[in-house]
Amino acid sequence: MNNEKVNSLQQARDKIDQIDVALIELIASRQFYVDQAMRHKQTVEDVQSPQRVKEVIEKVRTLALQHAVDPDMVERLYHDMIQHFIQRELKEFRP
Template sequence: MKKQKCESLEQARGHIDEIDQALIEMIAVRQFYVDQATRFKRTAEDVQSPERVQQVINKVREKANELHTDPDLVEKIYREMIQHFIQRELKEIRP
């Protein structure tokens, strides 16, 4: 996504609204693939996989640093999202 200087508050808010829409769409796609992955998991340990969680956190923190954004914020958002998806997956494994 290309960044551009805004000439008004309305223009900045318009870009923020577009980004919010794209973020929600991407979260929906991520959820779809998490649901797909759940089909291949058999146990709660498979779902919770602390090693995989840490891999994801390390990767997103690194990307945040590359893009000059706050890695702590990115980690916090990802930990919350991952925890939500873990709870969703556990409901599928333990009906």
Template structure:
């Protein structure tokens, strides 16, 4: 996404609102693929996969640093999102 200076608070808020809409779209897409992935998982261990979670966290922290974003903030957001999706997946595989 191209970042441009704005000339007013209204312009900044408009850009923030557009980014928020894009973030929701991306989270929706992530959820769609999480829902697809659960079809290939058979056990609670497959769903929880701490190794995969830590790999994702490592990658997003590195990406955050490269983009000048606080990696602790990004990690916190991702851990919350992954926790939510894991709970969603567990509902699918548990009787």
């Protein structure tokens, strides 16, 4: 990660805008692989996979702490994203 000091509000906003583009691209990639994983799921339980959700949440909370980011905020973001993907999968799921 390249955290460099900026000299103005506009520079900070430009950096934030660049990060937003990167975040959206990463979410799109995550969605692509969620779609790929769905092809290998056999049951609704496989789609909902509470144990996997728990593992992911624990992992991202740990990563957040390692990067000095609020783990509660990260958990909420991931919870919302995961629930969205689960609902999306359930709409498409054909056992």
